[in-house]
Amino acid sequence: MNDTIRDAIIALQNGESSKFKDTINTELMSRAMDAIQVQKISAGQAFFDEPEAEIDVEDEIDSEHMPEEEPDEEV
Secondary structure: OOHHHHHHHHHHHOOOHHHHHHHHHHHHHHHHHHHHHHHHHHHHHHHHOOOOOOOOHHHHHHHHHOOOOOOOOOO
């Protein structure tokens, strides 16, 4: 528990409910803003990252070595 929360609890125990409320609101807002900044950074990095080229080697090998299909002919 950090000092801000501890001070808020002490204020509540002393009957200073408005100080408790203000301190808790300030702490929650600070934590929310920190979380938003982390999400902004993550979104920005994801936006500017180059997409990885996916190469399916098995499909390429199979298509190179498979004989071409001949059309079915009815007799």
